[in-house]
Amino acid sequence: MATLDTLDDKxxxxxxxxxxxHLRHRDDAENIDLMGLAGxxxxxxxxxxxxxxxxxxxxEAREIIYGMPYAQWKDAHQAEATPEQLARMAESMKxxxx
Numbered sequence: 001m002a003t004l005d006t007l008d009d010k011x012x013x014x015x016x017x018x019x020x021x022h023l024r025h026r027d028d029a030e031n032i033d034l035m036g037l038a039g040x041x042x043x044x045x046x047x048x049x050x051x052x053x054x055x056x057x058x059x060e061a062r063e064i065i066y067g068m069p070y071a072q073w074k075d076a077h078q079a080e081a082t083p084e085q086l087a088r089m090a091e092s093m094k095x096x097x098x
Contacts, residue, residue, distance in 0.1 A: 020045065024067045027077040036088030039096045042066060 023029065023042055031041035042065050050061035062070040081089075 020065055032081045032085040036092050039092045
């Protein structure tokens with residue numbers, strides 16, 4: 001049986017790229033809502049990308065994920081978080097692994 005540890009790196013990379021392209025397309029799915037539901041967002045993906053390649057700066061990693069400079073994406077697609085969204089995110093984050 002295949003496991004995450006035996007998954008071919010090419011397959012994993014292809015799935016990751018598809019996830020990133022999906023999130024770029026779904027700019028209506030705000031980071032705060034992703035955090036509230038799943039405990040991760042585009043910024044998390046950029047941090048994980050930077051962890052995998054420490055030669056990338058924070059901004060370079062974010063541009064890889066967002067497909068544009070983060071400030072530009074934020075201005076175009078990110079609204080101010082509501083208290084309800086922040087509360088959902090806080091609850092969701094409690095479920096994340098250390």
